[in-house]
Amino acid sequence: MSTSQVEDREAHRPVLQLRMRVNDESVQLRCEPRTSLADALRKDLGLTGTHLSCEHGVCGACTVLIDGTPQRSCITLAASCDGARVTTIEGYADDAVMADLRQAFHTQHALQCGYCTPGMLCTARDIVLRLPGPDSERVRNELAGNICRCTGYVGIVNAIQLVLQHKQDGALPMPQSTTGLTSNPGLAQQATSEIQDWPSFAFDGVEQWLRVDRELDFAIPAQALWQRVADLALVARCLPGASISQLVGSRAIGEMQIRFGPMQAQFAMRAELSLQPALQQGEMRAEGSDRRSGTLVQTQMSYQVLSHATGSRLRYDLRFRLAGPLAQFSRNALVNDYVSEMSRIFGQNLQRADSAEAVAQLPAETPSLWRIVWRRVTRWLQG
Amino acid sequence: MKPVAFNWQRATDLPQALRARADGALCIAGGQSLGPMLNLRLVQPQSLLEVRQLAAMRATNLLQGRLRIGAAVTHAEIEDGVLPDTTQGMLRYVARNIAYRAIRNRGTLGGSLAHCDPAADWVNALTALGAQVILQNAKQERRLSMPEFVRGPFHTALQSDEMLLAVELPAFTTALRWGYYKICAKVGEFADAIGVVVSDPGLGWHCVLSGAIEARPLLVQGVTDLLQQPLPAAEVVRLRLGQALQEQLPNAEAVFVHRHVVALQRALMQCLAQPGGTADQAVTKKPESA
Structure with missing residues (x-):
């Protein structure tokens, strides 16, 4: 054991560059990987309203909003909040619910020493926004993760109930999501309502989009093929690079990864499927964007299942449009080949997907640039 | 109450994550179990690999009645009913009673299973539901039943080059x-x-x-x-x-x-x-x- 070892470790300690949006302002931070969000907020940004007490996630004093939901800043690394939105107790100046809670905490004697109050207010605001008319027992249960050693909770529960009453009376303006603060109870709920609320896609000028139409033949009966292509989750599983994170009815939110040589894009997608089972016809519309490049993609695919000598045939007509930086890659022939290659893998996967086990074991194959280039070369050679 | 110094990286995709894992990185998702243990220096890792945002670990779907839940899905997402419900409300009920909302907003299903506290809710609920865990290394995927996966307190069958990708439930009927x-x-x-x-x-x-x-x-x-x-x-x-x-x-x-x-x-x-x-x-x- 020598001092030099310690010094070496100090010298080689990595430092991260992080960007966050804290209280609606963009900030840059330099900190060690081991720095907690609470320490970064308090020491680097001077936001000492976030209090630290137990530092292992039990007391709730350090609770702040991360991407709109209350979370513990003592057991969340600052590094893992790179790119996140954070709201501390200093960041509620324009928040009507918090203003009402502050007033209610004052009139109902909901604090004494004040140490738990920043975290308590963050949780209280979440209760008001997230829960429809909770009784006092539910409010107490929800407060179990915020420890107050002064008040005995009576004043805190009364204050929250008072604000809940104002909400019920319609006397409390609920914040808009455009304020920069998240008005909603949580990412998850936001996503669910998002998936249910978005209007159906209305695409213009589809006739002018890039078009790929193909026929894929299958060695299974038409009815069996129809069942597979009518299942949005299964279709996504068979489509190389696609994944679904949420599926509600005929709508899904997910991702589509495209790798094309050195180009990579990860499109955050939403998709909707409409089916006409009687005709064994379907149409999928999807839209998404790649956050890194800002490229937008829109696609519309209509398809039909037919009986065929091999068993069945899937005929589809895919149209798509790219807008933004990646659309500058105006090599339509290569893009067309890429889509053909995807189509080949998709057909192969769909053919294999005859049981849950088989679906689980589908290879994560994505179109390879090498194969596309090779096919073009051989095609040229063949003249 | 500060963790030891460690290296940190955010996984960009599954193959990269599996390589980092094979090089000895410890996975962190929500960090709601690992975070306290880091602060208390019960765990002193060389390097951490953040996996909570990986699409492969968020992917959730329902195929032929079997619900597959991505390991990085949070307790709060399950509580709020974002997933299709094949368990007559059991998953939501269990999720709602895990720790506190602030923990549920960040803590994940897979993180809780990998941590494997014998008193944790998912370890017990998913065993009773006959769930399988899906483990992945650079070469292959393997599936284990919960009793095969849970070896003992804080001890699982997860190998040092593997990641827990998802959990899959059997195709329950409405008679559940x-x-x-x-x-x-x-x-x-x-x-x-x-x-x-x-x-x-x-x-x-x-x-x-x-x-x-x-x-x-x-x-x-x-x-x-x-x-x-x-x-x-x-x-x-x-x-x-x-x-x-x-x-x-x-x-x-x-x-x-x-x-x-x-x-x-x-x-x-x-x-x-x-x-x-x-x-x-x-x-x-x-x-x-x-």
Whole structure:
């Protein structure tokens, strides 16, 4: 054991560059990987309203909003909040619910020493926004993760109930999501309502989009093929690079990864499927964007299942449009080949997907640039 | 209360994450179990790999009645009903009673399983639901049943080059009934006893489980006849459950057995109070016999 070892470790300690949006302002931070969000907020940004007490996630004093939901800043690394939105107790100046809670905490004697109050207010605001008319027992249960050693909770529960009453009376303006603060109870709920609320896609000028139409033949009966292509989750599983994170009815939110040589894009997608089972016809519309490049993609695919000598045939007509930086890659022939290659893998996967086990074991194959280039070369050679 | 210095990287995709994992990185998702252990220096890693945002670990789907839940799905997402419900509300109920909302907003299903605290909710609930875990390394995917995966307290079958990708539930029918009761000193604390009962006659799956016994979840043997109605008198039920537990845990103290009998009995009553559909009302087909 020598001092030099310690010094070496100090010298080689990595430092991260992080960007966050804290209280609606963009900030840059330099900190060690081991720095907690609470320490970064308090020491680097001077936001000492976030209090630290137990530092292992039990007391709730350090609770702040991360991407709109209350979370513990003592057991969340600052590094893992790179790119996140954070709201501390200093960041509620324009928040009507918090203003009402502050007033209610004052009139109902909901604090004494004040140490738990920043975290308590963050949780209280979440209760008001997230829960429809909770009784006092539910409010107490929800407060179990915020420890107050002064008040005995009576004043805190009364204050929250008072604000809940104002909400019920319609006397409390609920914040808009455009304020920069998240008005909603949580990412998850936001996503669910998002998936249910978005209007159906209305695409213009589809006739002018890039078009790929193909026929894929299958060695299974038409009815069996129809069942597979009518299942949005299964279709996504068979489509190389696609994944679904949420599926509600005929709508899904997910991702589509495209790798094309050195180009990579990860499109955050939403998709909707409409089916006409009687005709064994379907149409999928999807839209998404790649956050890194800002490229937008829109696609519309209509398809039909037919009986065929091999068993069945899937005929589809895919149209798509790219807008933004990646659309500058105006090599339509290569893009067309890429889509053909995807189509080949998709057909192969769909053919294999005859049981849950088989679906689980589908290879994560994505179109390879090498194969596309090779096919073009051989095609040229063949003249 | 500061962690030791470590290296940190955010996984960009699954292959890269698996390489980093094979190089010895410790996965962190929500960090709601690992975070406290880092702060207390119970864990002193060389390097951490953040996986919570990986699409491959968020992917959730329902295929032929089997719900596959991505390991990085949070407790709060399950609580809020973002996933399709194939368990007659059991997943949401269990999720809602895990720790506190601020923890549930960040903590993940897979993180909780990999951490494998014997008193944790998912370790016990998913065992009773007959779930499988899906593990992946650079070469292959493998599936384990929960009893195969959970080796003991804080000890799983996860290898040093593997990641826990997802959990998959069997294709339950609407006949599924369940009961889940935990005894905690305070709301949100780790449980002193967990009783779980899951019964799906449509699938032929019946499980009575005693959890938070500071060991692997205990599948209580020889008591599934209690799932038939009408339930015998309370004293008889307690006697039967007590005998079963004492047989399987011969060294347990009387107060320990009593606490777990109470949790089991309340879970049993909750289960039998549910209406339960019939097997032929199945939401989904039974899986083809393999």
